[in-house]
Amino acid sequence: MLDIKLIREDPERVRSNLARRDDPEILRMFDELIEYDKSWRKYFAETNELRSQRNRITEEIAKLKKQGLDVSEKLKEAANIPARIKEIESKMQEYREKMDFILMRLPNLMDDSVPFGKDENDNVVIRTWGEIRTFDFKVKDHIDLALDLDLVDIERAAKVSGARFYYLKGDLVKLNFALIKYGLDFMTERGFTPFLPPYMMKRKILEGAVSLADFQDTIYKVEGEDLFLIATSEHALLGLHSDEILDGNRLPLRYCGVSPCFRKEAGAHGRDTKGIFRVHQFEKVEQFVFCKPEESPREHELLIKNAEEFFQSLKLPYRVVNVCSGDLGTVAAKKYDLEVWLPGQGKYREMVSCSNCTSYQAVRSNIRFRDKPNEPTKYVHTLNSTLVATERAMVAILENYQQEDGSIIVPNVLIPYMNGQDSIRSVSK
């Protein structure tokens, strides 16, 4: 959510930034917001004046009563003030609701470095790493590899839970836990505090983290409760400090969340329908930072660097793209995606999404900081990035580490986490 104070101070700057979204509806809402705010402030001033009158009379009544004097004159004077306040208040409420409606729907201001573009095809590649392996045999995709090695059961998952679910089996379960534990160690070595968050959260807290459209398209609701399943630990880590004033001297706070992620994938019909690449449930180790505004560009680079070093350590070839305006979404001011080469698809595919959300989530979640107790508060900046979404990372490992005999080499850094196991091969039955 944009800070209404910033909009009041410099509406032109906000407007011209929103204009880069190339969406006339956004500008229309913005202009409406300005008008509503004017009305709201007018009514606010009126009630303020009425309350002031009422408080004065009330005080006089108290004084007269103490002296045992007659107050009926004063009571008459005060009689119709409450009704007038109520009347104007209800108008204020009306404008406040209209403003909130728009504020909840306006996107974040974009960083100047965000490239203009329509969709993901316009994202700009900023670097590539690693060599794409050449195969002298016919490569399989992760589905064939996993089925041939009996590492997944997707048909029975469909019977039990429906499409986009899976059972992991055997060594793939071990590999999953190895990736999680390796990811956790990787982050704690870099000073990130690990968290295992609640997997469900209240609507109010979740609204602080995601756009309203996400409730429709990605978030699962628990029936009969004010609870939603987290789509990433990012949501829960942000909520951790909602309505708090943080000590500026302790920023940045660098956190790392590990949790399952639940997603409806409602807008993805027909895309990646096979295997475990795009699924309703997966595990993820997530990076999350609360920092001062001036620190967020630096922290953003740190997060993508961590993710890159993680995938470098797995020796998986990747590229980093600067996500364009049309693909950026509502919340982020700037976003990098890290895409790993998948031999089975012959494409780079998204493994990591690394966002600087500036103050957008902090305003919604009311998370501020100050260096000294008497200073005015400011909103923090928040950033989040995947370190590793393990099911997707396993797709990359299966396809990149496949051998001619159908077995899979375990990446070196994971072997200790697999109790010394260095390959995954079919068990003779």
Added chain:
RNA sequence: GCCGGGAUACCCUAGCCUGGUAGGGGGCUGGCUUGCUAAGCCCGUGUCCAGCAAUGGACUCGGGGGUUCAAAUCCCCCUCCCGGCGCCA
């Protein structure tokens, strides 16, 4: 799920029965004074609106509604925390 006790500013706490300026302590901040491991005193401490500013006004006692000229205080609903009982991996 049931019974009881709670939630007051950055922290602790009084006030609630009996409605009438939210009081005290700690912390922090700025200022002043006195000067031996420092002490004392004073202003300030959250949010919003108007104003260039000084400042003025309003709001704020877990949240929402109600009664009243006036609500931390009375009434109704809800949330969370603590204790006990019940259930339980």
